Amino acid sequence: MSLKLLLPEEGVDDLLHRWPDDPRVYRRAPTDLDEMFTPEQVWAWIDLGCTPADEVAAIRAPDPAINPRSFTGPHGRADAAKLRTLHDDGHTIRVGNLQRVMPTMARVTRAIQNETGYSNYVHVFTTPGQRQGLRHHWDQQMAVIVQVAGTKRWELWPPVVDAPMRSHLESWRVWRDEYLQRWLATGPQLTIDLTAGQSLLLPRGWVHNPYNADDEPSVHLTFAIRERTPYWIAEHLIGDAITDPAFRKVILPGTLHGPALPDVVAGTRDALVTYLQALTPGAVADTLRQIAATELEYTT
Secondary structure, X not given: XXXXXXXXXXXXHHHHHOOOOOOEEEEOOOOHHHHHOOHHHHHHHHHOOOOEHHHEEEEOOOOOOOOHHHHEOHHHEEOXXXXXXXXXXXXXXXXXXXXXXXXXXXXXXXHHHHHHOOOEEEEEEEEOOOOOOOOOEOOXXXXXXXXXXXXXXXXXXXXXXXXXXXXXXXOOOOXXXXXXXXXXXXXXOEEEEEEOOEEEEEOOOOEEEEEOOOOOOEEEEEEEEOOOOHHHHHHHHHHHHHHOHXXXXXXXXXXXXXXXXXXXXXXXXXXXHHHHHOOOHHHHHHHHHHHHHHOOOOOO
């Protein structure tokens, strides 16, 4: 199991060797995912009552998302009957982090990480006909959208921020109403009707406004592929400095409020530079390769 479940050979090659910065659509051959996530299969799984309620969202634009407590049943599991009612009432139902609750999807995401060195997660969205869940926003990682059933329309605009990452430059943190006014006035740069059997590479930062413009329900999977960046390397380089006792010395409270703090900052900077210069890049690279293959989620 690997990226070939999500993309044709051309798409896999693009992702591994070019990492596109513009959206791309591919036609893929049917895979196991198409059988696992039909509308009937998704609801059959939800009906089993295995889904943690805190991994479920019920969204209907332009309303705020439903509080999960309203569909939480015994033992913190999602109440399937309540979710069906919400879906019938026009809400998109999103079950998040399938890799945490479905062994098959855990194997898929681990295989993708082995292939790319990037941690990743997967959500499934089911949207009723002629309805919309999430509205205009952007994400902090490359998304591979796998359309399984029905059609989802994606209105797309180029990024308004440069390379958002984790909590840095999240759309809700830096949102400006003028963005939406501009997007509505100009219209989307791209409009893609993603049909069953197609996949979309959606680079981080691209603004998207997805909705179901068809009468039939839509089901799609979103695989979020977390890019590794120089900042990720820097975090691990600095994180290992804790093994040096010099970096574990106490800074006195009086120092934090006194005139000596700039000198402490300068001394720490110099000590860190010395520490980093002593590292062997090849040995660090070997460690980073191991971390890239096993680190499941960011911890910062």
